[in-house]
Amino acid sequence: MIQPRCRLCFRLLVFVVLAQIGIAWSAIEANQAPPQDLVAIKGIGPATSQRIIEARREQPFNDWDDFIRRVRGIGPATAARLSANGLTVNGQRFQPTAQAGQELLWQPMVPRPVGPSR
Helix, strand or coil: CCCHHHHHHHHHHHHHHHHHHHHHHCCEECCCCCHHHHHCCCCCCHHHHHHHHHHHHHCCCCCHHHHHHHCCCCCHHHHHHHHHCCEEECCECCCCCHHHCCCCCCCCCCCCCCCCCC
């Protein structure tokens, strides 16, 4: 006989697995989504939705770098947030790259040990 505590753990596990599957299926494609679907993504309002639609009318987005370049107001940090909230470009989640403005422009100084030199 299964203990009540085990049943609760099993139900919780099933819920978590189904929620993860639901998140994977709920991805919204930037090249195909209607305005109401784009606005449903946290971080996209009516103005941004309109800019996305206008940019993709010219030509579909090739990748996230193309999306960032062509949609005003979207940078790498915003793209990462939108991707985390369910937006995809050609079925891909955002992966920061050097072309997306992530190149290292500054490095902190590395502390050196204090003491007599040998």
